[in-house]
Amino acid sequence: MSDVFSYLFDSASWSGPGGLSEQLVQQLLLSVTALVAALAVGLPIALWLGHLGRFGFLAINVSNIGRAVPTFALLALLARFSWPGSGEFGPYGRAGLATLVALLFFALPPIITQAYVGMREVPADIREAARGMGMSGPQQFWRVELPLALPLVLSGARLALVQVWATATIAALVGGPGLGNVIRLGFANVDRRSEGIAGALLVAAVALVLELLAASAQRAADPVPRDPGRRGGRDLSPIASTVAPAAATDS
Amino acid sequence: MSLRRPLATAALLTLALTGLVACGDDNGDGGGAASGGGDNTPLTIATQNFPEANLVGSLYDVLLSAKGYDVDLKAVDTRDAYLSTFPGDVDVVPEYLGAFGEALNAAANGEGAAPVATNDSEATLAAVEPLAKDKGITLLDLSEANSQNAFFVTQEQADGGLSTLSDLTGQSVVLAGSPDCKGRSDCEGGLTGTYGIDISEILPLGFASPETYAAVKDGEAQLGLTGTIDPNLDDEGLVLLDDDKGIQPAQNYVPAVSSEFLAAHGDIEQPLNDLMAALDNDTVNELLGRVTLDREKPEDVARDFLESEGLI
Amino acid sequence: MTLLAGSAVVADLAAREPKCYSKDVNDWFCLDYVRDRSDEIQQATTTHLQITVTAVLLGLALAFPLALLARRLPRLEALVLGLSTFVYTIPSLALLPLLVPLTGLTKTTVVIGLGLYCLTILVRAMLDGLRSVPDEVRESATGMGFGRTRLLLRVELPLALPVLMAGLRVATVSTVALTTIGTVVSEGGLGKLIADGKSTEFNAELMTGAVLCVLLALVLDVVLVLAQRGLTPWTRRVRTA
Numbered sequence: 001m002s003d004v005f006s007y008l009f010d011s012a013s014w015s016g017p018g019g020l021s022e023q024l025v026q027q028l029l030l031s032v033t034a035l036v037a038a039l040a041v042g043l044p045i046a047l048w049l050g051h052l053g054r055f056g057f058l059a060i061n062v063s064n065i066g067r068a069v070p071t072f073a074l075l076a077l078l079a080r081f082s083w084p085g086s087g088e089f090g091p092y093g094r095a096g097l098a099t100l101v102a103l104l105f106f107a108l109p110p111i112i113t114q115a116y117v118g119m120r121e122v123p124a125d126i127r128e129a130a131r132g133m134g135m136s137g138p139q140q141f142w143r144v145e146l147p148l149a150l151p152l153v154l155s156g157a158r159l160a161l162v163q164v165w166a167t168a169t170i171a172a173l174v175g176g177p178g179l180g181n182v183i184r185l186g187f188a189n190v191d192r193r194s195e196g197i198a199g200a201l202l203v204a205a206v207a208l209v210l211e212l213l214a215a216s217a218q219r220a221a222d223p224v225p226r227d228p229g230r231r232g233g234r235d236l237s238p239i240a241s242t243v244a245p246a247a248a249t250d251s
Numbered sequence: 252m253s254l255r256r257p258l259a260t261a262a263l264l265t266l267a268l269t270g271l272v273a274c275g276d277d278n279g280d281g282g283g284a285a286s287g288g289g290d291n292t293p294l295t296i297a298t299q300n301f302p303e304a305n306l307v308g309s310l311y312d313v314l315l316s317a318k319g320y321d322v323d324l325k326a327v328d329t330r331d332a333y334l335s336t337f338p339g340d341v342d343v344v345p346e347y348l349g350a351f352g353e354a355l356n357a358a359a360n361g362e363g364a365a366p367v368a369t370n371d372s373e374a375t376l377a378a379v380e381p382l383a384k385d386k387g388i389t390l391l392d393l394s395e396a397n398s399q400n401a402f403f404v405t406q407e408q409a410d411g412g413l414s415t416l417s418d419l420t421g422q423s424v425v426l427a428g429s430p431d432c433k434g435r436s437d438c439e440g441g442l443t444g445t446y447g448i449d450i451s452e453i454l455p456l457g458f459a460s461p462e463t464y465a466a467v468k469d470g471e472a473q474l475g476l477t478g479t480i481d482p483n484l485d486d487e488g489l490v491l492l493d494d495d496k497g498i499q500p501a502q503n504y505v506p507a508v509s510s511e512f513l514a515a516h517g518d519i520e521q522p523l524n525d526l527m528a529a530l531d532n533d534t535v536n537e538l539l540g541r542v543t544l545d546r547e548k549p550e551d552v553a554r555d556f557l558e559s560e561g562l563i
Numbered sequence: 564m565t566l567l568a569g570s571a572v573v574a575d576l577a578a579r580e581p582k583c584y585s586k587d588v589n590d591w592f593c594l595d596y597v598r599d600r601s602d603e604i605q606q607a608t609t610t611h612l613q614i615t616v617t618a619v620l621l622g623l624a625l626a627f628p629l630a631l632l633a634r635r636l637p638r639l640e641a642l643v644l645g646l647s648t649f650v651y652t653i654p655s656l657a658l659l660p661l662l663v664p665l666t667g668l669t670k671t672t673v674v675i676g677l678g679l680y681c682l683t684i685l686v687r688a689m690l691d692g693l694r695s696v697p698d699e700v701r702e703s704a705t706g707m708g709f710g711r712t713r714l715l716l717r718v719e720l721p722l723a724l725p726v727l728m729a730g731l732r733v734a735t736v737s738t739v740a741l742t743t744i745g746t747v748v749s750e751g752g753l754g755k756l757i758a759d760g761k762s763t764e765f766n767a768e769l770m771t772g773a774v775l776c777v778l779l780a781l782v783l784d785v786v787l788v789l790a791q792r793g794l795t796p797w798t799r800r801v802r803t804a
Contacts (some may be wrong), residue, residue, distance in 0.1 A: 003362055018433070018455075061784075067736045068780030070743040072753065073773040076761040080769070086462055092454065098494070166652040172430075173761075175456045180654075185431045187656045188329050191357035191364075200657035207652035208645075300746060324689055325668045325749035328758075332660045332748050333668060340667040457755075461764050486586075521736060543763050544586050548600070 003194035004201065013198075020182065020202065027178035028206075030092055031165045034103035038164075039157060041104065048120020050149065051141050060116055063109040072170050075102040079174045086174060094175040099168075106167055107160040114156025118149030121145040154221060158214035162207050169203060179203050280447040288518045289319025297333035297341040302543050303398065303480055303535070307345045307504065309549035310557065314522055315343070317563035330354055338387045338509030343519070346390075346507040347398060348372065349500035352379035354385060366436070368500035372397070375501045387510045391520060394504035394527035396535050400437050401479045401491050401499070402426075405467060416446050416492050419474070423449040425554040427466040428476025430455035438476065441498030464489065480532055482540030503532060522562065529560045566717040584767040593767035600768075608775055611752025614673050614742050615783070616684070619735050621678030622685050629682070630689035631710040631715075640690070647682040655744035663748060673745035680741055688730020692723030725798055728791040732784055743772075753779075 007013050014020045044061075049056045078098035079086040089096030122145050130144045146153075172180030179199050186196020294315055298308035305326055312324045325341070327333055333341050334354060344351075349368030352375060356367045359382055367378040372393055383390050404413055412418065432438035432453050442448045456462040459477035464487045467475040477491075478482065484491065506523040513520065538556055541547045557563040597604060626692045629647070633640040659676050666672045696719050704718045708746040720727075743754025751758070760769025 018430070043791050062738055064733060065777060065780055065784065067733065068739045069773060070740040070757060070776055072743065072761075073757045073769065073776070076757065076769055076783055077773060080764070080766065094454075095460070162648065162652070166654075175454075175460070175462050177710060181430050181455065183654050183656055187331050187660065189335065189431060190331055190354040191362050193331065193357075194362060200654050204649055204652040205656060208649065211648060295668075297749070300749070300758060302759075305759075326746075326755075327668060327749045328656070328747045329660075332663055335660070335664040336667050460762075477789065544765075546582075546584055546765065548603075 001197075004198045007194055007198045008201070018181070020179070020199075023177060023179045023181060024180060024202065024206065026091070026093065027168050027180075028097060028172060029173070030096075030103065030176075030178060031161070031168045033092070034100050034164050034168070035107055035157065035161050035199055037100065038104045038107035038160060042108045043115055043153070046112040046115035047119060047141070047149070047153075048172075050116045050143060051137070053120065053195055054218070056116045056120065061246050062114050063112045066105060067109050069105070070150065071102055071106045071167055074105060075099060075170055075174060078102055093171070093177040095171070096176060098174065099171045102170075103164050103168060107164050110159045111156045112178070114159070115149065115153045118156075119145055121152065122148045150221065151218070154218040154220030158211070158218055162211050166203060166207050167211055270316075276510050278390065281360065289315070289321070289516070291321045292294075292344065292516060293321045293323065294320040294512075294516075294519075295325060296339050296343045296345070297325045297327060297337060298345055299330060300328050302549075303478070303539055304345065306535070306539055306542055306549045306552065309553040310526060311343060311345050311506070311523070313550060313553045314526055314557055314563060315519060317557070318518065318522055320516075320519070321482045334358065337507075338511060342509045342512040343523075344507045346500040346505050347506050348375055348379060348390075348393065349399075349502045351505070351507060352382065353500075355382040359385065366500070368499055368542070370497035370499055372501040377383050377507075383507065384510070389508050389510045389513050391506040391508060392524040392527045394530045395533055396480070396504045396527075396530040397502055398478050398480045398532075398535075399494070399499040399502045399552055401494065402442075403467065403477055403481075403484055403489045404473065404489050405477045406488050406490055408473070411495065414493060415495040416442070416448070416498075417495050418492070421449070423451050424473040425452045425454060426474045427454040427456045427459040427463040427472035432476060437499050441475075445496050445498050459483065480535050480539060482536050482544055486540075486544055500505065525562055529562065566716035584765070586764075589764070589766045591766045591770045595790065596767040597771060601777070604771065604775070607753050607756055607772075611739070611742050611754075611776075612779060614677065614745060614750065614752055615735070615738050615779070617670075617679060618674045618677035618742070619731070619738050621674055622681035622730070622734060622738075622765070624684035625678060626682055626689050629686050629689065630693065633686070633690060634693055644683075644690075647686050648773070650679045651683040655741075655747055657748040659744070668749045670745075670750045672748050673742070673750045676744075677738050677741055681738050684730055684734040684737065688727050688734070689723070691730070693719055695726050696722045716772055724795050728787065728794070732787050735783050735787060736780045739776055739783065743776070781784060 012019075016022075045059065046056075073096055075095075078084050078101055079095045084095075084097035084101055086095040086098065088094055089100075092100060104218050126144060126148070127140065130140045135143065168178055169180030169183060171178045172184050179202060182199030183196050183203070186192050186194065186199055262380050296308060296315070298304045298311075308324050308326060312322050316322045325333070330350070333344065337344055352368045353366060356364050367382070368375045369378075376390065376393060380390055391518045402416060409475055426432065426439065426442070428438065430453075432455075434440045436444070439450050441454060443450055454463075454472055456466055459481055461470075463477070464483065466472040467489065468487065475489070479491065481491075483489075494562075504527060506527065508519070508523075534556075538552050541552045542549050554563070581588055582595045582599075583590040584596040584599075615731065629643050633643040655676065658679075659672060662672045662675055666675065700718065700722065701714065704714050742752050743757055745751035746754040746758050751773050755773030756768050756775075759765060760767075760772060
């Protein structure tokens, strides 16, 4: 274990091409880009379906089954196709586009489910009231439903962020960047094992930092006044209240 | 009140699932009529999960199954995964001399230990054997098959007068290979230090990976990393350069056997030694081509070969 | 001698029609592959199913006391949730070899690893489920003289089931995908096909492995939905939404 820490606290391990700081920044870049892309794809679908109140069951079940595709298999497939392929893709490195697409798909299920459930949990009487006040569909959506759904929407994004970060290490399997390289190398070479453990620790530590940052961002962005008992419940409900919206909205 | 039915359903479901899990715990062993003295003794072989190691593992599997052992072949991602349970749960490992030696060396003497493997097979064996013995492992005969790191170029480059790594001395090249190449004496370190080649960049595309072949063929890299046994090279029109200054440590095939298991089952020694004697780089290259290019099953290729050699 | 054998192979190959999984054709979908390797595929699927199901059951068994503990001692809740999230971020390449000295190169090793990985979903689901039980129900049950255990088993758990089952579905489907990492210790089920297909550019093998994962997840998901209907007959009318 002392080897692990001496590696982690040696500035030489962090500097230069292929150093820890470069790999860490590259992995962050991959994760954040994939998350933003997944939000751009998933949120409109989920929010719109939530607004309509229809087809959500289908969307959620499809995206849930999507979780069954091993991300590594998806990545290997995408890298083998002529598009997105395994070429260089800007700062995302080799097979960068394939990696981004694979991570995007990985991030979609929590984003879609949370956003949809968030929309459906807006109480029916509030919707009625908004309609009674003469609000149009878009007005209802922007002024009433979205603000009320925001906590769950954000919790989906937060969950996806941590999962995508931890999974982005697979980029190394197709020659891409990130801390996955450090981990793989360490575990493939018995004489460099401590580097692998150091890489793994670093991934877990950054995941915790991201989780904490996302949690405080979520708190800051939440416009709904505090109600500790209920909010606690919502805060923690990212995954559970998901697949069966009927069950969740009923409770 | 109405809870009895749900509870019964839950109980039934659990039963059904555990039944499903408990049944059919069979291992797909190499099979074959037991003729030797194994008496269905369980024997576990561990190997690494890449095509060449899978093939050699299958050779061991089919051979020892035919000698009457109940063989369980386990292919893991990295050596690291079986090292902690060999000897013990794992009885036999088809090893590579130098790499196994360095792994034992790191385990015994720490990560920074001075290397024990050289390009001399016998000397390396002499250095590795005591380390293995301390761990309760016996090394059987070395094979002539020697699966070292190697570097390849395109046919055109070869036609332009390249045949050895020394021919590249003083030139500046981009190298496609595994990401851990940098600084290693059998990779970038040796190429720059011993051969005086200027490696301007290492593309971390993997060892003998499709991406690495493509990079050299496309001219993105001028040198690629693979092994001395690689049937893809012919197929891709690529040529190995000779390691004329010997930077590669000896990686002869060698059966590593739990000493305790060997003491109780001495009859596995001769067949494994015979197998080692029957293998060389060309033979393995051809057998491996049948697996990776023609896509025959490793077990089938192994059985064919062992039968044709009269080993089973 | 090797030369002779080599040319025999070439002649033999030329005589045969190239299969759709031969390296030159390399189709993504190839029935010949499924037929020729059916033993291997079947075994991989069975192993995959066994590992996934056992791992989720183990995850449930671990999540149950953890969730109860977190509920009883709210101060521990953040710790329990934090730990289960932390476990999720440990790469499999690091976690599984650590278990090998204890449980060897076995399915058990993979099952333990996956059981730990799905805790992050299951503990939350269990807590949410229990929290979804309305306080009035709890109070009236207590008023009727229900003790803590009886309250939990007869009232809270049944009412928490819908939320709990939703979490269980997510955990099960995710575990189907995660089971492939078992290749680290030689027991990856369909992961073996996927890894092998990747490293040898074997398109049909890679695709078959991935497709079977999805099919397996579908089957398990349907089983869970049916089980949920059987277990919670009182929620069925809600399904119209």
